[in-house]
Amino acid sequence: MKNLDIDLLRTLFTIQKTGTFSAAANELFRTQSAITQQMHRLESLAGQPLFRKSGRQRVLTDAGRTLAGYAQRILALHDEAIRTLSEPDMQGTLRIGAPIDTADTLLPGILTHIARLAPKVHLEIRADRSPFLMQALSTGEVDLTLSTRNDPAAHSLVLRTSPVVWICSSDYVHTPGRRLPLVLADERSIFRKLALDALATTQLTWHIHYLAPTLIGIKAAVRAGLGITARSIEFLEPGLRVLGEAEGLPVLPSVTYRLLMRRDTLNPLTLRIYALLKEQLAPDLC
DSSP states (O other): OOOOOHHHHHHHHHHHHHSSHHHHHHHHTOOHHHHHHHHHHHHHHHTSOOEEEETTEEEEOHHHHHHHHHHHHHHHHHHHHHHHHHSOOOOEEEEEEEEGGGTTTHHHHHHHHHHHHOTTEEEEEEEEOHHHHHHHHHHTSOSEEEESOOOTTEEEEEEEEEOEEEEEETTOOOOTTSOEEEEEESSOOHHHHHHHHHHHTSSOOEEEEEEESSHHHHHHHHHTTSOBEEEEGGGOOTTEEEEOGGGTOOOOOOEEEEEEEETTOOOHHHHHHHHHHHHHHHHHHO
């Protein structure tokens, strides 16, 4: 059985990522001729062409794209194994904040990565609203936080951009022309602002029917049919549904979920975990 060389696979994946042989050569600190020779060797091992001519460029064939996909997965495991064997065990406590509506969506993936990369690290999770989590980050009560907010005083890793929609209970009866009953946070909230800003651009009439201090309260009021709210799609669950343009409601802008760490962080465990997450998650976000 033939063995595929890790260096050759790394070069193939880098070509796919950067788009050209010359860009891959720059990233890998090699000459373009060396990159070309490596790919000739890999094609010989693969037994079929991995590139084809397209004008003056060489692009991946179907087989090349398939092998590049395998290369990405193989390199991720290879590099993880090298880190595990070469780095001292990461131990200690890491405090992570997360908006409640990410508890079943974004947060599990983050925790899975941390558990795999640093199995001896003890995790403390704080579920709260983004404004409170950002405050906790700034005061050092949490080390990392997921949030829909950004802060120039923090390093920020984009995790996902999610559509924001109007949400009501499955039993809610929408009556065109009737004043919209809104369910909103009782304090500043990006979703409250998005809802009110969007409604201000329309001729619709509305009133705040219910204010809640927590996301749990907002969800309970919506499920009870007290009104509609604007939230990202992570808020949806059985018993809730989306209202949209067909019902005459305005389109809402998307929100971006980020992982944030204070720029003045000195804790080596926090710095290392953030760097590893950035390295692990970045390929999935391209």
